[in-house]
Amino acid sequence: MKILLPALSPTMETGNIVKWLVKEGDEVLSGDILAEIETDKATMELESPDDGKIEKILVKEGSENISVNSEIALLTVEGEEIEEKIEKTIESAPPVIPNGSEKNIKEINISMSSLLKEQSDGMELKNWSEKEITMREALNQAIEEEMNLDKDVFLLGEEVAEYDGAYKVTQGLLDKFGSKRVLDTPISEHGFTGLAIGAAMSGLKPICEFMTFNFSMQAIDQIVNSAAKSLYMSGGEINVPIVFRGPNGAAARVGAQHSQCFISWFSHIPGLLVVAPSNARDAKGLLKSSIRNPNPVVFLEHELLYKEKSNVPEENDFLIPIGKANLIKEGSDVTIIGFSMSVQRILNALPSIEKLGIKPDIIDLRSIKPLDEDLIYKSVKKTNRVVIVEDGWGNTSFGSHLSYLIQSNCFDYLDSEIIKVSGKDVPMPYAENLEKLALPNTDEITSAVKKVSYTK
Amino acid sequence: MDKKTSNSFSNDQLLKFYEKMFLIRKFEEKAAQLYGAGKIGGFCHLYIGQEAVVIGILSSINSEDTVITAYRDHGHILARGVDPKLVMSELTGRKDGISKGKGGSMHMFSKANRFYGGHGIVGAQVPLGVGIGFAHKYRNEKKISRVYLGDGAMSNGQVFEAFNLASLWQLPVLFIIENNKYGMGTSIGRSAAGNDLFERATVFDIEGEKVDGMNFFTVSDAAIRARDYINNNSKPYIIEMDTYRFRGHSMSDPGLYRTKDEVNKMKEIDPVLMMKETLLKEFKIEEDTIKDIESNIKRQIKDVEKFSLESPLPDIKDLFTEVYL
Numbered sequence: 001m002k003i004l005l006p007a008l009s010p011t012m013e014t015g016n017i018v019k020w021l022v023k024e025g026d027e028v029l030s031g032d033i034l035a036e037i038e039t040d041k042a043t044m045e046l047e048s049p050d051d052g053k054i055e056k057i058l059v060k061e062g063s064e065n066i067s068v069n070s071e072i073a074l075l076t077v078e079g080e081e082i083e084e085k086i087e088k089t090i091e092s093a094p095p096v097i098p099n100g101s102e103k104n105i106k107e108i109n110i111s112m113s114s115l116l117k118e119q120s121d122g123m124e125l126k127n128w129s130e131k132e133i134t135m136r137e138a139l140n141q142a143i144e145e146e147m148n149l150d151k152d153v154f155l156l157g158e159e160v161a162e163y164d165g166a167y168k169v170t171q172g173l174l175d176k177f178g179s180k181r182v183l184d185t186p187i188s189e190h191g192f193t194g195l196a197i198g199a200a201m202s203g204l205k206p207i208c209e210f211m212t213f214n215f216s217m218q219a220i221d222q223i224v225n226s227a228a229k230s231l232y233m234s235g236g237e238i239n240v241p242i243v244f245r246g247p248n249g250a251a252a253r254v255g256a257q258h259s260q261c262f263i264s265w266f267s268h269i270p271g272l273l274v275v276a277p278s279n280a281r282d283a284k285g286l287l288k289s290s291i292r293n294p295n296p297v298v299f300l301e302h303e304l305l306y307k308e309k310s311n312v313p314e315e316n317d318f319l320i321p322i323g324k325a326n327l328i329k330e331g332s333d334v335t336i337i338g339f340s341m342s343v344q345r346i347l348n349a350l351p352s353i354e355k356l357g358i359k360p361d362i363i364d365l366r367s368i369k370p371l372d373e374d375l376i377y378k379s380v381k382k383t384n385r386v387v388i389v390e391d392g393w394g395n396t397s398f399g400s401h402l403s404y405l406i407q408s409n410c411f412d413y414l415d416s417e418i419i420k421v422s423g424k425d426v427p428m429p430y431a432e433n434l435e436k437l438a439l440p441n442t443d444e445i446t447s448a449v450k451k452v453s454y455t456k
Numbered sequence: 457m458d459k460k461t462s463n464s465f466s467n468d469q470l471l472k473f474y475e476k477m478f479l480i481r482k483f484e485e486k487a488a489q490l491y492g493a494g495k496i497g498g499f500c501h502l503y504i505g506q507e508a509v510v511i512g513i514l515s516s517i518n519s520e521d522t523v524i525t526a527y528r529d530h531g532h533i534l535a536r537g538v539d540p541k542l543v544m545s546e547l548t549g550r551k552d553g554i555s556k557g558k559g560g561s562m563h564m565f566s567k568a569n570r571f572y573g574g575h576g577i578v579g580a581q582v583p584l585g586v587g588i589g590f591a592h593k594y595r596n597e598k599k600i601s602r603v604y605l606g607d608g609a610m611s612n613g614q615v616f617e618a619f620n621l622a623s624l625w626q627l628p629v630l631f632i633i634e635n636n637k638y639g640m641g642t643s644i645g646r647s648a649a650g651n652d653l654f655e656r657a658t659v660f661d662i663e664g665e666k667v668d669g670m671n672f673f674t675v676s677d678a679a680i681r682a683r684d685y686i687n688n689n690s691k692p693y694i695i696e697m698d699t700y701r702f703r704g705h706s707m708s709d710p711g712l713y714r715t716k717d718e719v720n721k722m723k724e725i726d727p728v729l730m731m732k733e734t735l736l737k738e739f740k741i742e743e744d745t746i747k748d749i750e751s752n753i754k755r756q757i758k759d760v761e762k763f764s765l766e767s768p769l770p771d772i773k774d775l776f777t778e779v780y781l
Contacts (some may be wrong), residue, residue, distance in 0.1 A: 004492065004493060006492020007491070007492055008492070008707065008708060009707070009708035010497060010498060031485070031504070031702060031703075033716075042712070043710060044710050045711070047488070047703075049488070049489040068494060180594070184626070185621070186620060190613065190614040191586075191617025191618050191620065191621050192617070194582070194623055195584075196591055197584055197588045198572075198583060199591045199594070200585060200587070201588065202572070202587070202588045202591035202592075204590075222584075225577050230642030231781060232778050232779055233559040233560075233574075234555050234559060234563065234573065234574075235553070235557075235558050235778060236777070237554075237555070237567055238572065239781045270779050271778070271780070294781040295780050359659065360621040447469065
């Protein structure tokens, strides 16, 4: 058996033989140190790959710049002939050319929206029995219905059970389902998020509530490294059917550590789905779809929207598919895009925009990942002008990426720059006047619309 | 707790355990060789020296029980019975790898064999394993989640959050600390304050003990005691295994943080050689019987090597598959 100069680090290309610790004729055991080798990083020990006898030393000690995989000694071992054949295999192995070439990588990339195609369409058109309720109640209904339908669904988080939820979203669920399925956790995000992901890996369907998404940072390693990546790095073996949910973004005067939007953080991660509804109806339909989805879903709510009401279907089978945006107002002159709380901000600015004689398309994205690119591009190709409104910081934000996607897919249709109205690049201040200034406001949205429309 | 003895295993059973230990040893030696030849890339953390831990624990495991560990996982997945060809093909990054070549040395899983990885972030597997234990209890399954962690992880915050949750919710979890004395290049004395590591769990009302992890029999005895304790008390338990890795932290570790004398001294209590000695001397098993087993494994490893080098690279289209289900 030939002993080759091994690669002793991922970057080593050549090495020096500092010293042989064995001589010809020595009997060695597997793992015995044969020589000291100097690599690009350190002096390492060369261990015997097998039991046997040192037949010959081919490269003397003191030799320098020996290439990796050069023969440096011969070892006689039992079953030598088979060993020889294997050596040949090692030498002649790869590069193995797989099917396809690297050129067609773009063509085989699978668009995310096609992954969710099979989700029920036409939900919006059905004749539902509807009732006007708050987003808080809608979320509560969604959880209750799905827990009734599937006993693998359970809920955990801080104050979700006996306290009835810090924001009352989970009110009454402990009474209905008991402490086995509705669990108060210690203030231990890293631990209980990991626990929930582990439970999901073994087939349960946890709803993991963060009292606010600010606290999810304590657990972001588990969300990114364990939940998002396991399916891929296990070659499809382990999926993680889990929903992370809770209020996201700035509420009202709760200061810098409790006021921030995580849309850009989570939508950056392959393997996560990201959903952010703006109203009660969407919240119910999307949360039900998220609980049924076999992937990890980050479901971002907004505290200021919990009390907002809309007509919500009462039936168990009402779902809103993940990945479908909603054209909530149809116009012709400009496309204004928002999600979650920023939809509310756009609607607040609508009267002043209409006063200018401008008729906007308003798109509520609802899902950030996957993104309903078809609906967005269709609107942009019609209006030729775009304003994006996001509460989060504008620096390397989701809005920046959306603006990139639009210019790259609708370049010939644009009649103006794309304007992004984002949160200011500062930690959220406490003072009422400063907090208002830090978030996108009616004036900024209206000015942006005027600018892309070349209106004075 | 009364001590049980592994002498209740038949000679055939003991030989099966020895065979698995020997398989792991030879597999890892081959992995080292293939790494040296440039056929395995990236990180490669070998289990050589710690074989008695995983096989001693195996002797107490029901096939339905679940296991999760960190990144030094080759020995663990082999112990769970996954075909070594698939494990080696993962190391060589090939299509036939257990994770289709997309996971690598640190990320291997097998639901069929109840092995939940293969996790690269120190400590992260511990809450995950407690979650698997949660699922066992939730479904009223009579299963135990075995959660392995290293001495390095015992200074990681989420591990203590996981201890708290496991004990608070009385989950069927066995924590197994593989204390091999070094977290990469930092000795335990330079990283952990206080006494024995397992004692850190006792404040959460988790009972535990420290055992000789170089000896299959002491490990097996402790593993069986722990299993019976968890089944009888519906509570977690912790064992600290006093063990040692003979090779570096990973393949590119020059090992400057410990002396040759120390490593050589530990090699005198090599767990594979010690088990063989015990089988020969105390169980009067014929030397030829053991030799046959060893030659079979050596032959198997040659097939494994060949398979792992002949398996094709993954298809390019697999770059984009399995991001979402």
